[in-house]
Amino acid sequence: MNFGEIIALRKAFASVRDRQEKNIPLDLDEKKKRLKAVRESSVGNEKLLSQAIKTIERNSIKVFRAENKDEALKIIIQEIGDERLVVKSKSNVTKEIELTSALQLQGIEVIETDIGDRILQILKCKPSHPTGPIAHLSAKAIAEGLSKFYGKNISEDPEDIVRFVRDEIRNYIEKANIGITGANAVTAEEGSIVLAHNEGNIFEVIRKKKHIVVTGIDKVYPAIEDAINMLKVICFNATGLLIPSFVEIISGVSKTADVEKKFFKGVHSPIEMVLVLLDNKRTEMIEKGFQELLYCIDCGNCLLHCPMYNTVGNYFASGKNLGGKGLAYSFLSDEDVDKKLELCLTCGHCRKNCPVEIDVPSIIRKLRGDKMPSEIYYFLKSHLLWLYYNVRLKLS
Numbered sequence: 001m002n003f004g005e006i007i008a009l010r011k012a013f014a015s016v017r018d019r020q021e022k023n024i025p026l027d028l029d030e031k032k033k034r035l036k037a038v039r040e041s042s043v044g045n046e047k048l049l050s051q052a053i054k055t056i057e058r059n060s061i062k063v064f065r066a067e068n069k070d071e072a073l074k075i076i077i078q079e080i081g082d083e084r085l086v087v088k089s090k091s092n093v094t095k096e097i098e099l100t101s102a103l104q105l106q107g108i109e110v111i112e113t114d115i116g117d118r119i120l121q122i123l124k125c126k127p128s129h130p131t132g133p134i135a136h137l138s139a140k141a142i143a144e145g146l147s148k149f150y151g152k153n154i155s156e157d158p159e160d161i162v163r164f165v166r167d168e169i170r171n172y173i174e175k176a177n178i179g180i181t182g183a184n185a186v187t188a189e190e191g192s193i194v195l196a197h198n199e200g201n202i203f204e205v206i207r208k209k210k211h212i213v214v215t216g217i218d219k220v221y222p223a224i225e226d227a228i229n230m231l232k233v234i235c236f237n238a239t240g241l242l243i244p245s246f247v248e249i250i251s252g253v254s255k256t257a258d259v260e261k262k263f264f265k266g267v268h269s270p271i272e273m274v275l276v277l278l279d280n281k282r283t284e285m286i287e288k289g290f291q292e293l294l295y296c297i298d299c300g301n302c303l304l305h306c307p308m309y310n311t312v313g314n315y316f317a318s319g320k321n322l323g324g325k326g327l328a329y330s331f332l333s334d335e336d337v338d339k340k341l342e343l344c345l346t347c348g349h350c351r352k353n354c355p356v357e358i359d360v361p362s363i364i365r366k367l368r369g370d371k372m373p374s375e376i377y378y379f380l381k382s383h384l385l386w387l388y389y390n391v392r393l394k395l396s
Contacts, residue, residue: 001128001313003393005136009128009313012135013304019240028236035233036356038226039295044286048188049220053277055191059252060265061273065217069097072214072278076180077106079212079274083178087169089195089202090114091182092130092298093214093278095320099180111172113201115165122149128314130298130322131238136313169201179205179270183215184234184297185227186275192251193275194227196235196244203246211250211270217277218294224249230297233355237299281333290363293329295356302350302360308343308382311389316343324350324360331367341368345382 001009025031042048053063066072076099080086086108088094100110100121112118116133120126123145127133134142143156146164154164181202185194193213195202205211221227228247235244253273255265265271282294302323303309309316309323316323318330318337324344330337346361354360368378 001126001136001315004138004141005128006311006313006393008138008141009136010310012129012132013310016132016238016240017304020236023236023240023242025232025236025242028233031229031233032355034226035230035297036295038221038230039297039356042220042222042226043218043294044283044291045220048222049217049277052186052188052191052220055188056186056193056275057191059191060255061191061193061252061275063275063277065277065279067279069278069280072097072276072280073099073102075274075276076212076214077103077108079210080108080178083108083176085109085111085172085176086178086180087111087113087173087176087205087208088180089182089197089205090117090131090133091180091214092320093182093216094180095127096280097214097278099214111169111176113169113173113199113205114197115162115169115199115201118165118169119146119161122146126314126317127320127322129303130300130320131234132300173201173204177209178212179208179210180212180214181205183213183219183275184231185219185221186215186277187221187224187227189223190249190251192224192227192249194221194224194231195248195250196231196246197248198239198245200246202248206248206250207269209269210272210274213273213275215275215277216282216294217279218282234297234299237301237355285329285332288332290328290332292358293325293332293363295358296325297355299355301353301355302358305349305353307347307349308345308386311386311393312343316340324364325358328360328363328367342378342381343385344378345386346379 057063064075103110112121120133128136139158140156143154147154183193184196235241253265253270254268255263256267257263306323317326318335321330327337327340344364348361350360
């Protein structure tokens with residue numbers, strides 16, 4: 001990430017913090033307290049997860065549990081079958097298993113339908129925020145990249161960029177028979193899959209003939225009420241707004257009971273639904289005592305307030321895993337990120353601004369080896385790096 005992108009990132013993050021200050025709900029603390037309690041009781045709760053799977057299957061949704069990335073990819077490719085085009089929405093779990101590149105190797109065209117993710121896909125960039133992936137890119141940089149890719153002049157006006165990308169996405173949505181999404185939550189009581197979005201693209205993706213949902217085993221919640229509370233918290237922390245434009249609660253395939261009150265499935269779309277629940281070291285993290293990392297709801301509020309991330313951007317990251325929390329997660333997933341762990345200032349801004357109070361500094365210290373000499377070394381090195389990059393930013 002270059003200095004121009006860092007400046008754009010800071011500007012975007014500042015705008016979210018400003019909206020947050022203007023829109024603080026009166027009961028925000030109560031919402032966060034309830035969310036934290038639910039995450040603590042739900043993550044790693046095998047009984048709750050088993051109940052969710054049973055109720056989801058009763059709702060005519062086919063459920064698979066995938067132990068790792070390879071199993072998940074094998075299941076998804078099998079479910080896609082002979083189709084050569086899929087449309088998908090923004091999903092951190094599909095990024096985790098590198099779904100797009102795996103499908104492309106099978107000759108399957110994958111089109112991101114979120115505006116930001118589609119731009120990332122075209123420009124081959126790394127994301128800078130879980131819900132605002134192109135926060136680090138200016139409209140000018142985006143227009144230049146799109147113009148080069150499509151071989152035509154595209155205006156730098158943000159509205160023109162959105163219209164152009166939207167119209168291209170719509171063409172693919174009309175042709176596709178399979179839609180792939182993530183999920184913000186799956187609920188045990190109702191057997192529902194809950195998704196939130198602002199653009200409206202998910203509304204289109206989930207109404208293909210087959211809808212494939214890919215999410216982690218940590219996304220289980222007791223009931224819809226708990227999931228809705230989480231969506232309010234994630235929306236405020238991610239955008240500064242009180243509720244997403246759209247909330248989809250999916251509790252089965254299309255069906256009707258209009259004739260003699262007998263259910264007939266597949267009236268419209270989707271005709272078929274598949275849920276892939278990914279483990280991929282999550283159980284291992286819990287067993288090692290790092291369950292707290294899985295309480296994360298991917299709001300990205302920690303990044304808005306992280307001094308190091310606001311200085312070096314997604315260099316302080318590993319793929320989709322951004323900031324201190326992301327690097328800790330990557331480290332436990334056997335990724336080689338030892339040196340990047342040194343960047344963490346362990347200042348505590350992330351924990352202070354996390355809605356579920358994930359203690360990232362303590363986790364980072366534990367991973368680095370909690371010995372006084374090494375902590376002094378890490379403290380000095382991370383703060384000197386932060387100072388160095390900030391001076392370069394001011395001089396640029």
